[in-house]
Amino acid sequence: MFDICIIGAGIVGSAIAKELSKYQLHICWLEKGEDVSVGTTKANSGIIHGGYAAKHGTLKAKLCRRGNELYRQWVNDLHFPLDMIGAFVIGFNDEDKAVLQKLYENGIKNGVKDLQIVDGDFVRQKEPHLNPDITCALYVPSVGITSPYELAIALAENAITNGVELRLNSEVVAIEKEKDHFNITTHYTPLSVHFDYPKNIKAKMVINAAGLHADDVAQLVGLHDFKIHPRKGQYLLFDKDQGPLVNSVVFQTPTPISKGILVTPTYHRNLLIGPDAQDVLEKQDLATDASNLARVVETAKKTLSTFDLRKVITSFAGNRAASDRGDFIIEESKVDGFINVAGIESPGLTAAPAIAEYVIDILRNKGLAFTEKSDFKAHRKPYHHVALMNKEALNALIKESPNYGRIVCRCETVSEGEIDEALKRPVPIDTFDAIKRRTRAGMGRCQAGFCTPRILEILFDQLHMPIETISKNVKGSEIVIGRTKRALEEEK
Amino acid sequence: MKSSYECVVIGGGPAGMAAAVAAKRNGIKDILIIEREKVLGGILNQCIHNGFGVHHFKEELTGPEYSSRMIDLVRAENIESLLDCMVLSVDTKDRTVHAISPEHGYLQIKAKAIVLAMGCRERTRGAIRIYGSRPSGVFTAGTAQRLMNIDGYMPGKKVVILGSGDIGLVMARRLTLEGAKVEMVVELMPYSNGLPRNTVECLYDYNIPLLLSHTVVQIHGKERVTGVTIAKVDENGRPIKETERFVDCDTLLLSVGLIPENEISRGAGVQLDPMTQGAIVGESYQTNVEGIFSCGNVLHVHDVVDFVTEESSVCGEGVARYIAKNLQNEITHKLTPGEGIRSIVPQTINLNNLNEKVKLYMRVKEISEKRAVVASIGDQIIAKKRDIKFLPAQTVTLELKKKDLLTAAGNEVVISVQ
Numbered sequence: 001m002f003d004i005c006i007i008g009a010g011i012v013g014s015a016i017a018k019e020l021s022k023y024q025l026h027i028c029w030l031e032k033g034e035d036v037s038v039g040t041t042k043a044n045s046g047i048i049h050g051g052y053a054a055k056h057g058t059l060k061a062k063l064c065r066r067g068n069e070l071y072r073q074w075v076n077d078l079h080f081p082l083d084m085i086g087a088f089v090i091g092f093n094d095e096d097k098a099v100l101q102k103l104y105e106n107g108i109k110n111g112v113k114d115l116q117i118v119d120g121d122f123v124r125q126k127e128p129h130l131n132p133d134i135t136c137a138l139y140v141p142s143v144g145i146t147s148p149y150e151l152a153i154a155l156a157e158n159a160i161t162n163g164v165e166l167r168l169n170s171e172v173v174a175i176e177k178e179k180d181h182f183n184i185t186t187h188y189t190p191l192s193v194h195f196d197y198p199k200n201i202k203a204k205m206v207i208n209a210a211g212l213h214a215d216d217v218a219q220l221v222g223l224h225d226f227k228i229h230p231r232k233g234q235y236l237l238f239d240k241d242q243g244p245l246v247n248s249v250v251f252q253t254p255t256p257i258s259k260g261i262l263v264t265p266t267y268h269r270n271l272l273i274g275p276d277a278q279d280v281l282e283k284q285d286l287a288t289d290a291s292n293l294a295r296v297v298e299t300a301k302k303t304l305s306t307f308d309l310r311k312v313i314t315s316f317a318g319n320r321a322a323s324d325r326g327d328f329i330i331e332e333s334k335v336d337g338f339i340n341v342a343g344i345e346s347p348g349l350t351a352a353p354a355i356a357e358y359v360i361d362i363l364r365n366k367g368l369a370f371t372e373k374s375d376f377k378a379h380r381k382p383y384h385h386v387a388l389m390n391k392e393a394l395n396a397l398i399k400e401s402p403n404y405g406r407i408v409c410r411c412e413t414v415s416e417g418e419i420d421e422a423l424k425r426p427v428p429i430d431t432f433d434a435i436k437r438r439t440r441a442g443m444g445r446c447q448a449g450f451c452t453p454r455i456l457e458i459l460f461d462q463l464h465m466p467i468e469t470i471s472k473n474v475k476g477s478e479i480v481i482g483r484t485k486r487a488l489e490e491e492k
Numbered sequence: 493m494k495s496s497y498e499c500v501v502i503g504g505g506p507a508g509m510a511a512a513v514a515a516k517r518n519g520i521k522d523i524l525i526i527e528r529e530k531v532l533g534g535i536l537n538q539c540i541h542n543g544f545g546v547h548h549f550k551e552e553l554t555g556p557e558y559s560s561r562m563i564d565l566v567r568a569e570n571i572e573s574l575l576d577c578m579v580l581s582v583d584t585k586d587r588t589v590h591a592i593s594p595e596h597g598y599l600q601i602k603a604k605a606i607v608l609a610m611g612c613r614e615r616t617r618g619a620i621r622i623y624g625s626r627p628s629g630v631f632t633a634g635t636a637q638r639l640m641n642i643d644g645y646m647p648g649k650k651v652v653i654l655g656s657g658d659i660g661l662v663m664a665r666r667l668t669l670e671g672a673k674v675e676m677v678v679e680l681m682p683y684s685n686g687l688p689r690n691t692v693e694c695l696y697d698y699n700i701p702l703l704l705s706h707t708v709v710q711i712h713g714k715e716r717v718t719g720v721t722i723a724k725v726d727e728n729g730r731p732i733k734e735t736e737r738f739v740d741c742d743t744l745l746l747s748v749g750l751i752p753e754n755e756i757s758r759g760a761g762v763q764l765d766p767m768t769q770g771a772i773v774g775e776s777y778q779t780n781v782e783g784i785f786s787c788g789n790v791l792h793v794h795d796v797v798d799f800v801t802e803e804s805s806v807c808g809e810g811v812a813r814y815i816a817k818n819l820q821n822e823i824t825h826k827l828t829p830g831e832g833i834r835s836i837v838p839q840t841i842n843l844n845n846l847n848e849k850v851k852l853y854m855r856v857k858e859i860s861e862k863r864a865v866v867a868s869i870g871d872q873i874i875a876k877k878r879d880i881k882f883l884p885a886q887t888v889t890l891e892l893k894k895k896d897l898l899t900a901a902g903n904e905v906v907i908s909v910q
């Protein structure tokens with residue numbers, strides 16, 4: 001019997017798992033995807049927001065600011081990507097300035113201390129490539145950028161190291177409420193390395209952090225009190241040579257019709273523009289399309305007109321888990337011991353650590369005992385990244401493990417050693433995209449053209465997976481379909 | 493491992509090998525070829541089809557055969573090579589190559605001359621902005637070629653190919669021979685972008701339809717590709733909405749162009765030509781950075797390997813001259829693309845470095861028939877070449893004689909199609 005079962009391994013589930021792992025609790029963590037962070041957490045702007053935007057008095061406002069502060073503490077132990085580059089909300093006229101003033105006041109109420117209304121010259125000094133017509137801006141130094149999946153992976157690794165039992169490829173399909181516990185049934189579709197987990201789990205409490213599917217999961221225990229509507233946002237990601245066009249996160253002043261389009265460097269210094277917003281019917285619909293992205297480009301040009309569209313390396317989309325209640329839903333439901341953490345749309349990535357604290361408070365108020373583990377490991381080792389290492393460190397590393405000297409991804413300078421390392425980390429992985437998220441192999445300008453055959457080989461060598469079973473991500477996304485006739489003949 | 497060489501060649505494909513061999517034959521003793529793969533040969537190793545070497549070796553070879561001939565020459569000349577080693581950057585200040593390898597760790601190798609011969613990479617789905625979902629089953633043609641020919645795996649069985657570049661055409665045939673169904677090759681331009689013989693031998697001979705003035709506008713499928721939407725394009729290459737239609741397939745191969753891989757060159761301060769996306773070089777293939785040379789597909793994308801070998805040999809001679817302090821850096825003549833010409837390599841000439849002549853490699857902008865490529869200085873025509881047909885997919889070559897350049901008044905040579 002587990003004390004707690006967490007459903008969903010997005011940023012919210014990861015932050016909760018990490019925080020709970022400090023205590024003497026027996027925790028099971030279920031995720032239907034083949035890795036952590038494969039839901040909304042993998043495709044968003046990656047901004048650690050300042051906390052000035054959400055309306056004062058909402059949970060969003062309160063938890064966003066607190067989350068921002070917590071990340072800045074957590075990073076010291078967990079070494080995830082975080083770069084506090086600051087943000088501008090730019091304006092072009094007095095009307096915009098009035099809106100910025102309101103944002104400023106809202107931010108002060110929310111406890112954001114470092115806000116500043118600045119003039120166009122101030123913006124230009126920091127951001128020489130932006131539209132010269134900018135007349136004013138709200139400047140927020142305490143805004144940061146992260147790589148959202150690497151962030152979630154870091155939290156998940158720490159949780160697992162401290163005893164949380166993560167089970168991937170395990171979709172929760174039924175939950176029965178007994179007197180003092182829940183019977184949870186999963187549908188298990190393994191790819192390869194994962195253990196053969198039992199399909200039935202008993203847990204005293206359930207935390208529903210299933211993102212876009214939080215309403216579906218809640219319905220499994222008969223709860224129908226909220227609905228999640230997917231709202232798509234599309235992006236264009238540019239080559240690293242476009243990254244230096246901006247140094248900070250640049251938002252446009254929101255108008256009654258539009259929140260504007262964001263222009264930002266990513267943590268790894270690509271240029272990112274987006275997202276727009278469209279309500280879609282299907283939660284899994286992540287297709288991008290030409291007409292919406294043309295609008296994204298048009299709107300982004302108001303901020304920055306000099307990006308080179310030929311330098312786009314990919315487009316992608318993420319779906320917001322918008323609830324019909326408008327604010328985050330974090331509460332014990334009508335079903336005793338079943339806690340909903342739902343409707344976590346933006347700024348959910350930012351708020352996640354504070355959401356975890358908030359959930360612990362709910363559990364504490366229910367009388368759950370929180371005894372700290374004596375052997376809790378606060379520290380998590382970062383990954384080696386050959387691209388970021390100096391000569392001396394590299395030489396020492398290659399001497400110890402020569403595979404760090406063999407580059408398999410030439411665009412991002414990722415070595416075979418880094419892939420070996422990713423496969424040995426706490427989260428058991430066996431897909432291309434999982435390797436890509438950890439090492440950046442395949443993220444670059446050639447979009448995995450060069451490294452695909454090499455990574456197939458490494459997965460074959462390390463995990464003994466037949467090449468035909470190696471997938472991009474989920475089952476059904478295998479890369480190759482079988483041997484060629486020529487290869488079969490040569491073998492004979 | 494030695495820490496300095498007279499010449500370091502980056503890239504062990506046909507270009508790097510030919511440049512090294514020529515430098516050696518012209519008196520340079522101390523040469524190192526650095527290659528990231530575990531074998532020399534570069535992209536040729538995965539091109540198992542026929543048709544290489546007709547000009548250079550005067551016989552039809554497969555890619556691996558051509559590369560093994562080149563490797564034999566490298567061996568015969570006793571040229572050192574360092575395999576399984578990736579060059580990360582070139583520092584021009586002290587002319588040092590920075591590289592890493594499993595065996596040697598982080599390497600810094602000094603060189604009097606450096607040859608950039610890193611080849612090219614393929615344009616991707618993102619670069620041509622095909623939207624839709626992101627399932628597996630979307631490959632660049634070269635990646636599919638490597639998976640099939642080196643690793644022995646099939647990328648799919650019902651295939652649409654976008655782009656009629658040569659790799660795409662060759663792969664259409666290869667996939668068909670392996671039992672896959674190639675539904676069609678879709679080409680944005682109103683003409684095929686591959687060599688005419690490939691269009692005939694790889695498509696027409698196998699009844700694979702070639703749809704000109706069409707493109708892929710959307711990719712469908714969640715896990716694996718389930719189909720693509722194609723559309724006709726207008727004269728500006730923009731898809732016409734009304735002509736959109738769905739094509740059922742499990743694989744999309746992209747053969748939409750090659751991009752010279754010049755990240756290292758850029759880092760070294762080498763100036764690039766926006767038309768070729770490769771370095772701007774003189775008649776001896778020296779770039780604007782003294783002691784740094786460039787040849788092969790990293791300089792400009794070639795249609796046949798024979799031209800790579802030929803140009804790289806000239807580059808190797810240039811390296812030898814440079815190391816012997818016999819190469820002059822000033823520019824005496826500039827080559828300018830005129831009417832109908834897209835690009836010219838080399839872009840500049842120093843007459844004093846020429847023996848008798850210089851050979852130019854050019855691409856035309858559009859198809860033309862019964863025309864001539866003409867080189868002129870002012871009003872004076874110094875060279876001319878007629879052909880029944882000029883194609884954008886095909887290299888046009890033209891030789892300029894030193895004596896003609898010497899006698900004509902002026903230093904700008906304009907090349908045009910007339």
Ligand SMILES: Cc1cc2nc3c(=O)[nH]c(=O)nc-3n(C[C@H](O)[C@H](O)[C@H](O)COP(=O)(O)OP(=O)(O)OC[C@H]3O[C@@H](n4cnc5c(N)ncnc54)[C@H](O)[C@@H]3O)c2cc1C
Nearest residue numbers: 008010011012032039040041044047172211233348349350
């Ligand atoms: C376009 C866009 C831009 C955004 N930008 C930002 C930003 O810049 N800054 C910011 O702070 N926030 C941003 N957000 C919001 C942020 O991305 C989300 O709030 C956050 O990622 C939500 O995390 P989550 O863990 O709740 O959901 P998810 O990441 O979706 O995680 C839920 C997990 O539950 C799993 N699951 C679902 N059903 C089941 C089941 N039955 N059994 C087992 N597992 C299940 C899913 O597979 C998934 O992994 C953005 C969102 C979008 C869409």
